[in-house]
Structure formats: C-alpha cells, structure tokens
Amino acid sequence: MRRIIFILLLLTTIDSLAQQTPFERSHKQETATYAEVIQHYQALAKTYPQAKLISYGPTDSGKPLHLLVLSKDQVFDPATIKKNNKRVLLINNGIHPGEPEGIDASMMLARDLLKAHKLPANVVICIIPVYNIDGSLNRSSTSRANQNGPIAYGFRGNSKNYDLNRDFIKTDSKNSHSFQEIFNIWKPEIFVDTHTSNGADYQYTMTLIPTHKDKLQPVLSTYMTQTLVPSLYQEMEKKGYEMIPYVNSIEETPDQGITGFLESPRYSTGYTTLHNTIGFMPETHMLKAYDKRVDATYKLLQTYIDVVVRDAKIIGENKKKADAAIAAQQEFALEWKLNEKKEEPIVFKGYAARQKPSEVSGLNRLYYDRNEPYTKEIKYWNTFEPSLTISKPIAYLIPQAWTKVVELLKLNQVKVQQLTKDAVIPVEMYYISDYKTTTRPYEGHYLHSAVKVNPTLQKLPFYTGDYVVYVNQPSNRYIVETLEPQAMDSFFNWNFFDAILGMKEHFSAYVFEDTAAELLKKDPGLREKLEKEKAAKPEMAKDAAAQLNFIYKNSDYYEKTHTRYPIARLLTNEHLTLK
Known part of the structure; x- marks a missing residue:
C-alpha cells in the first residue's frame, strides 16, 4: 500500500512539474521561448477539453498565429458563443517580445483556471500566446537596455523590422492581417494588450492605458470610466499592486504632471476602438524585478476576468447600443487635440x-x-x-483598382458591394490641396499629415465591379477613419494613394507659349484670374514659367486626376445596381 501511495505521489509531482512554465522552473528569472509557449498550450489543450489551440493565418516568420480559447462548456464556435450571449475577452501577448510579462502570466493563468475548474460560464477567454513570433525568435539579453530582466527575451521589431504596434491600419505585416482575422471573427467586447513601460522611475509596478475615454463611443466610455477602470484600480490595490495611469510626462520627470495617451488607430487599442471594443494596454514598470512584473500582470488579467464576469450583461448591452449608435452617427472626428486648460x-x-x-x-x-x-x-x-470633424457621406465609391483598400475593408467585416453595370454618378471628390510629409521614414513609410482638401462636385463614370460602401454599419468608424484622407491614420496618410500626387503629363514651354496666348485671348476670365494671382504674388510677374504653369493648371489641358483623391463620396440617394 505504501508503495502505491508513493507511486501516486510521485506521479502527481511529475504531473505538477510538467505543467510548470519555464518562468516558474527558472525561479522566476526567465521567460519562455516561442517553442516552449506553444508546447505548453498544446499540452493544456490535450489535457483539458475546455481548452482549444487554434491556428490562424501566417505571420512574417512563416509560422501561424495561434489562439488559445478557454470555454467552460467546450463550445469553440464564435458564432455560437455570441448566439449564447457570452462575452469574449481577448488577451494579446508579445506584440513587443522584449516585454514578455503577459506571455508568462497568461501561460500560468490558463493552466490555473483549467486545473482548478474555475472557467467562467458567461465569458470565453481568448489568448494570443505570442503575437510577434518573428521578434520572439530573435532572442537576446541586450536589446532592452533599460529593463530589469528577464535573462533573455525577444526583439521589438518583427522579421521585416516593423513595430507591430504601429501596423494595425497599414497592415504591412502578415501578423497584422492574421490578427485582424482573429479579432473580427471573435469580436471581443474587452481587449487587453500586455506591455512593459519605458521612462521615469516611480513606485508603481503596474501602469494602465485604457482606450481613450474621449475617443470611445459615449455609452462604452461612461461604463469604462465610471465602472470598469475604477474596479480595476480598487481590486489591484487589494491585491498589493496600486496602479497609476501610464506615466506620460510633459517634461523629463513626472513632477510637473502627466498627460493621457491618445492612441490613434495604428496602435492596438486605437484599432479596437474603431470596432467599439474597450481596449487596454497595461504597462509594467521596466525597473521592477521581473517576477513582480509577471505577478502584477497575472493578477491584473485575473481581475479583468472577474470584472467581465461580474458585468457580462451590461457589457453586452453596451456593445449593442454602441454598434447601433455608430451605424446611425452622422458626424465623425478625424483629428484630436489635448485641452491644456482641463486638468x-x-x-x-x-x-x-x-x-x-x-x-x-x-x-x-x-x-x-x-x-x-x-x-x-x-x-x-x-x-x-476633436480638432476636425466631417459629416459622413451616404456611401463611398472605390474604383476597383485599389484592391488593398477593399481587402482591408472586407477583412474588417465591412459590407462591400459592387456595381453590376457602368454608370455616371454625381459625387463629391476631394482634391488634396496641401499636406506635410516626414523627411525620414517611419515604419517603412513617409507619413503624410496636416492634409487639407478641396471638395468639388463632379459627375464621374464608374464601372461594373467598382465598389460601394454604405456608411450605415457598426464598422462606420473604421470606414470613415481609413477612407477620409484627413484622418490621423487614414490610408492616404499611410501612402496608399501617393500615385495621385504626381503629374503624368506636362508641357514644353516653347510650344505651350502660343497655346497659352490663345487661351488668354479666348477666355477673359482666365486672364482676370492670372492678373489677380500676379497682384497677390508680385514675384510671379517676373516669372514666365510660373505664369505658364498657372494658365496650364487652369485650362482643360491640365489632367483632372492630378491630386484628386480617387475615393468618391456619394451625397445623394442615387439608385445603384449592386450585387
């Protein structure tokens, strides 16, 4: 009998050790490698029927993006989960693999929930084990020069050297494409993206960036600011980790004050805001011991679960209200500025x-x-x-040449229709009248900003197969904030349409001199415009080339598509034949 008891104890001990993470086995000094992370989740999924590890699309590393789903009733179909009125909490880890607390914390949390049979009945927990797989494979102990552990970790850039937390709109990486696939299939109400901070030194182990309250749809913002965030702060203080907003100092140190972080849609929580999902970036403090940072992350993730379980009903109701409100919303903010008088x-x-x-x-x-x-x-x-707002059109018309734009709209579950016959349609077109461009590349692009447009009404031909996107959808914010060129992270600002900024035809001055003279003779109005321009710009009177160029750009010879933004705004209810 003693021998049997000994063998049972030994087997229990071996099983317990087998389920330990590399972080635990290393006395909390090391973070798991990518291979160890996936092996851990594969073992959990094999052991517990309430866990399923799903492979989605590829990443730039060539490896698939994984999603661990924890479902108490063993239902792993997203549509059925939504039909059963369950909430979805999505946790994203390792977007910056040198900030790996969430990787290790999630491994332990998933195991502990399964082992203790503590999965909630009304919430499905989804975990991306490692988002930036590429960076996780690029492992060293030196790339985070200011960070206190772990012993070795991954690199911020992926295999194309992109910072994936700047890629949620431009989608240059396969990682981003696969993430958006997961996000739009599972439709989480709450999203958490785990990070480690840089910057000042202070007493807190955990800081927090919520989706910015002023950008979030008001129904969601009210719940987040009055209920969700206060609950997180209260519960974390009880667990020994008092929190503070992310320390975004206005000067070198926090003593003179801090500002909120306005995450534009290039960032994970800025992207999730476009879909009426409440997002968070918890940031542990880089100088605290690694074991404390992991412990704080573990306890915060557990707190998210507890609060979402508690508030599941109101969270679901708020999401439905927000989606309906956004579908009907008329005015949309495109740019924002800090109110320096409100503190x-x-x-x-x-x-x-x-x-x-x-x-x-x-x-x-x-x-x-x-x-x-x-x-x-x-x-x-x-x-x-808001520093700039626009009224939405009835619809946007997108010529079929702009395939990446349409692909991203579809990826984000925007309803996209196509014309079934050619038509001349009255629309509003933008001409890009001014913009600034960075002098150095940023994440593979020379970003535009401070865009100004000159709207004009035109009747233009559109063709069978061109796309029509009606702006009456829950995804309206994604539609407007990517397709309106003045928006902070619009497709235009990310260089999707730079071809329109260059002229394709011009003139030889010695030939056009005679043509210009004829134009001035035949069109007194053109001569008057030229004289007014010369009066406004005296230097132009001495510049023959400038005068010829002015006449050319105000004549029918000037190409109509130069600087014309190719996506049209439909302002009137036209009958369109669509499929």
Missing part, C-alpha cells in the same frame, strides 16, 4: 529627481533617488477634443 489633480507616488555629475561626460545627469520616495499631487491632463 485634474492625482496622487502620485514617485522618487525625488536629482542631478549629479555623470561618470561618462562629467556633466550633470538625471537620477531618481529611491531613498527619497514621495507621495504628492501632480497635474493630470486627460481631455482630448
């Missing part, structure tokens, strides 16, 4: 910022004195207001 005091626990001579340069350098912690009120600016 609130918050209690902040920091360390005294000091100066001392640098051992490198001999000049003064900043350091934080951990022997002098403080608790004091600092200013917090967290109100952003």
Whole structure:
C-alpha cells in the first residue's frame, strides 16, 4: 500500500512539474521561448477539453498565429458563443517580445483556471500566446537596455523590422492581417494588450492605458470610466499592486504632471476602438524585478476576468447600443487635440529627481533617488477634443483598382458591394490641396499629415465591379477613419494613394507659349484670374514659367486626376445596381 501511495505521489509531482512554465522552473528569472509557449498550450489543450489551440493565418516568420480559447462548456464556435450571449475577452501577448510579462502570466493563468475548474460560464477567454513570433525568435539579453530582466527575451521589431504596434491600419505585416482575422471573427467586447513601460522611475509596478475615454463611443466610455477602470484600480490595490495611469510626462520627470495617451488607430487599442471594443494596454514598470512584473500582470488579467464576469450583461448591452449608435452617427472626428486648460489633480507616488555629475561626460545627469520616495499631487491632463470633424457621406465609391483598400475593408467585416453595370454618378471628390510629409521614414513609410482638401462636385463614370460602401454599419468608424484622407491614420496618410500626387503629363514651354496666348485671348476670365494671382504674388510677374504653369493648371489641358483623391463620396440617394 505504501508503495502505491508513493507511486501516486510521485506521479502527481511529475504531473505538477510538467505543467510548470519555464518562468516558474527558472525561479522566476526567465521567460519562455516561442517553442516552449506553444508546447505548453498544446499540452493544456490535450489535457483539458475546455481548452482549444487554434491556428490562424501566417505571420512574417512563416509560422501561424495561434489562439488559445478557454470555454467552460467546450463550445469553440464564435458564432455560437455570441448566439449564447457570452462575452469574449481577448488577451494579446508579445506584440513587443522584449516585454514578455503577459506571455508568462497568461501561460500560468490558463493552466490555473483549467486545473482548478474555475472557467467562467458567461465569458470565453481568448489568448494570443505570442503575437510577434518573428521578434520572439530573435532572442537576446541586450536589446532592452533599460529593463530589469528577464535573462533573455525577444526583439521589438518583427522579421521585416516593423513595430507591430504601429501596423494595425497599414497592415504591412502578415501578423497584422492574421490578427485582424482573429479579432473580427471573435469580436471581443474587452481587449487587453500586455506591455512593459519605458521612462521615469516611480513606485508603481503596474501602469494602465485604457482606450481613450474621449475617443470611445459615449455609452462604452461612461461604463469604462465610471465602472470598469475604477474596479480595476480598487481590486489591484487589494491585491498589493496600486496602479497609476501610464506615466506620460510633459517634461523629463513626472513632477510637473502627466498627460493621457491618445492612441490613434495604428496602435492596438486605437484599432479596437474603431470596432467599439474597450481596449487596454497595461504597462509594467521596466525597473521592477521581473517576477513582480509577471505577478502584477497575472493578477491584473485575473481581475479583468472577474470584472467581465461580474458585468457580462451590461457589457453586452453596451456593445449593442454602441454598434447601433455608430451605424446611425452622422458626424465623425478625424483629428484630436489635448485641452491644456482641463486638468485634474492625482496622487502620485514617485522618487525625488536629482542631478549629479555623470561618470561618462562629467556633466550633470538625471537620477531618481529611491531613498527619497514621495507621495504628492501632480497635474493630470486627460481631455482630448476633436480638432476636425466631417459629416459622413451616404456611401463611398472605390474604383476597383485599389484592391488593398477593399481587402482591408472586407477583412474588417465591412459590407462591400459592387456595381453590376457602368454608370455616371454625381459625387463629391476631394482634391488634396496641401499636406506635410516626414523627411525620414517611419515604419517603412513617409507619413503624410496636416492634409487639407478641396471638395468639388463632379459627375464621374464608374464601372461594373467598382465598389460601394454604405456608411450605415457598426464598422462606420473604421470606414470613415481609413477612407477620409484627413484622418490621423487614414490610408492616404499611410501612402496608399501617393500615385495621385504626381503629374503624368506636362508641357514644353516653347510650344505651350502660343497655346497659352490663345487661351488668354479666348477666355477673359482666365486672364482676370492670372492678373489677380500676379497682384497677390508680385514675384510671379517676373516669372514666365510660373505664369505658364498657372494658365496650364487652369485650362482643360491640365489632367483632372492630378491630386484628386480617387475615393468618391456619394451625397445623394442615387439608385445603384449592386450585387
């Protein structure tokens, strides 16, 4: 009998050790490799019928993007889950693999929930084990120069050297494409993207970036700010991890105050906002011990689960209300600015910022004195207001040449229809009248900004197969904020349409001189416009080329498509034959 008991204890011990993560086996000093992460989840899925590891589309590494689904009733069909009125919580890990707390915390959390039979009945938990697989494979112990552990970790850039947390609109990576597939299939109500901070030193282990309250649909924003976020703060304090908003200092140190973080749609939580999903980027503090950072992440993820379980009914109702409101919404903000006059005091626990001579340069350098912690009120600016809004059109018409645009709309479950016969349609067209472009590349692009447009009404031919997108959908924000060129992260600003900015024809001055003279003789109005332009710009009177160019651009010889944004706005209810 003793021998049987010994064998049973031994088998239990072996099983327990087998389910331990590399983080636990290394005395909480190491983070799991990509292979170890997937092996762990494969073992869980094999052991527990409430877990399923699903492979989705490829990443730039050549490996598929995985999703672990934890479902108490063993239902793994997203449509059925929604039909059964369950909430979906999506946790994304390793978008920056050098910030791996979420990777290790999620491995332990999934195991513990399954092992203790504590999966909720009304919430399905979805976990992306490692999003940036490419960066996770590029492992070292030096790329995060300011970070306190773990021993080795992945790299921020993926195999194309993209920062994937800037790729949710432009979608240059296969990772982004596959993520959007997962997101739009599972339609989470709550999204969490785990990170590690950079920046100042302070007493907190965990900081938090919620979807910005002013950008989020008001029904969702009210719940988030009045119920969800306060619950997270209260519960985390009870668990020993008092939190603070992400420390986005207005100066070198937080002493003079911090501002909220306005995440545009290039970022994960900015992207999820376009789909009426409440998103969070928890950021652990880089200088805290790695085991504490993982523990704080574990406890925060558990808190998300608890709150979503508690509020499942209202979260579901709010999502339906938000989708309906966005489908009917008429005005949309395209740009935002911080209101510097609206501030609130918050209690902040920091360390005294000091100066001392640098051992490198001999000049003064900043350091934080951990022997002098403080608790004091600092200013917090967290109100952003629209600086540019537009009225939505009835629909957008997209010539079929712009295939990537249409593919991304479809990927995001935008309803896209096609003309079944040629038609001349009255539409509003934008001419790009001004814009700025970065002088250095950013994430593989020379980004545009400060776009100004000149809208004109035209009757234009559209052809069988051209696309029509009606702006009466729950995905209206994705539609408007990608297709309106002035929006912060529009497809235009990400260079999707740069071909329209270059002229394809021009003139030889010695030939066009005679043509221009004839035009001025035949069109007194054109001569008057030229004289007004010369009066406004005296230097033009001495510039023959400038005068010829002005006449050319105000004549029928000038190509009508130069700087004309190719996506049309339908402003009137035209009868269109569609499929």
